[in-house]
Amino acid sequence: MAQLFGFQITRSKDKGEPASFVLPDPESGATTTAGFYSEFIDLEGQTKNESDLVRRYRSTSEHPECDLAIEDIINESINIDENRQAVTINTDNIPYSSKIKKRIREEFSQVLKLLDFSNKAHDVFRRWYIDGRIHFHKIIDEDDPQQGIKELRYIDSLKIKRVRKIEKTETKKKEVSEPKLDGSQYSCQVILEKCTLEQAHDRSLPTDARLVRYKVDGKDYLDVTRSAKASNIFDLYFDTYGMGALQSIDYGRGTIPPGQWGYVSSTDTKKKKRR
Numbered sequence: 627m628a629q630l631f632g633f634q635i636t637r638s639k640d641k642g643e644p645a646s647f648v649l650p651d652p653e654s655g656a657t658t659t660a661g662f663y664s665e666f667i668d669l670e671g672q673t674k675n676e677s678d679l680v681r682r683y684r685s686t687s688e689h690p691e692c693d694l695a696i697e698d699i700i701n702e703s704i705n706i707d708e709n710r711q712a713v714t715i716n717t718d719n720i721p722y723s724s725k726i727k728k729r730i731r732e733e734f735s736q737v738l739k740l741l742d743f744s745n746k747a748h749d750v751f752r753r754w755y756i757d758g759r760i761h762f763h764k765i766i767d768e769d770d771p772q773q774g775i776k777e778l779r780y781i782d783s784l785k786i787k788r789v790r791k792i793e794k795t796e797t798k799k800k801e802v803s804e805p806k807l808d809g810s811q812y813s814c815q816v817i818l819e820k821c822t823l824e825q826a827h828d829r830s831l832p833t834d835a836r837l838v839r840y841k842v843d844g845k846d847y848l849d850v851t852r853s854a855k856a857s858n859i860f861d862l863y864f865d866t867y868g869m870g871a872l873q874s875i876d877y878g879r880g881t882i883p884p885g886q887w888g889y890v891s892s893t894d895t896k897k898k899k900r901r
Contacts, residue, residue, distance in 0.1 A: 646765050646779055680757050680783045687756045696755060704747045711738070712747050733774075740778045757783040804842070805866045809851065812862040818850035826850050831880030832887035838863060839873040850878060 686692055706712045715734045717727040741750060741762075754760040761781040767773050807816050817835055818825055826837050826848055835852040840863055853859050856875050863872045880887075 646763055646777075676787065677784050680759075683756050683758060696752065699755065700748055700751050704751055706744065706747065711735075712743065713738070737775070737778070740775060753780070759783055761786050807849075807862065807866055809853075809862055812853070812858045812865075813855075814851055814853040814858050814862050816849060816851050820847045821850060823848065827879045829879055829881045831878055832882050832884045833878075833880050834884045835878040835880045837874075837876045837878050839876075840867060840871045841873055842867055842871060846873075852884070 687696055704712055715731060717730055720727065722730075738744070743750065750760070761783065762778045763781055764775050765777040765779065767776055807819065809816050817831065831850060832852055834854065835850050836856065836859055838849040838851050838859060840847055840849070851859050851862070859875055860872065
């Protein structure tokens with residue numbers, strides 16, 4: 627590090643290897659050991675999941691006859707020539723402009739370079755043919771994603787699993803509205819609903835008001851309801867809250883005659899102005 631004319635000169639920082647959950651594929655053939663390894667014998671001969679299926683594919687490919695057949699298929703499929711690529715992409719039938727098609731072909735060529743397909747075409751095709759699938763981790767520079775894919779790392783088919791994520795949306799529970807008393811159809815008038823005992827014993831209530839005790843969802847309630855017949859009150863609460871809700875119908879403590887209760891006399895007199 628040095629300073630010259632007010633400017634500071636430093637060495638470029640090494641970003642190091644890009645972040646990836648897959649170790650680089652060693653070209654020397656060395657095996658990376660981490661953890662424990664074990665073998666198993668499938669006595670039932672049945673595959674339990676996708677990993678077991680891949681293991682059976684690989685064990686089958688180790689037989690000499692199968693290995694020779696696989697090599698013949700690979701050699702017929704991969705023909706590397708100096709004058710042309712082993713694999714190309716055909717964009718004739720896609721409904722895009724020539725500019726976009728050219729960009730697709732350029733990106734495809736870049737992917738082949740990242741895979742080093744000209745030298746590793748045999749290995750890539752063999753892995754895909756035996757396992758029936760092949761996976762790569764696309765590594766990009768998170769600080770500058772516009773640079774595109776920096777590296778492609780092979781992922782072992784035994785170490786990857788397809789997962790479907792289902793997002794559940796919470797549905798709002800419909801609020802169940804409580805039954806509403808409508809005494810007009812039963813010749814009843816509900817004066818006080820779900821009141822206290824002190825309010826129900828008000829002597830300014832009419833004499834035909836009854837104390838109605840009932841139970842809804844395990845809770846006890848008290849109403850003051852007036853009607854000429856107690857049977858009307860019974861029908862009102864039975865039809866509204868169902869069987870077993872009504873507990874009792876008792877006389878109230880009101881002292882006002884039914885005809886006078888709620889009557890307001892018009893005593894407004896206009897005073898004559900004196901001249």
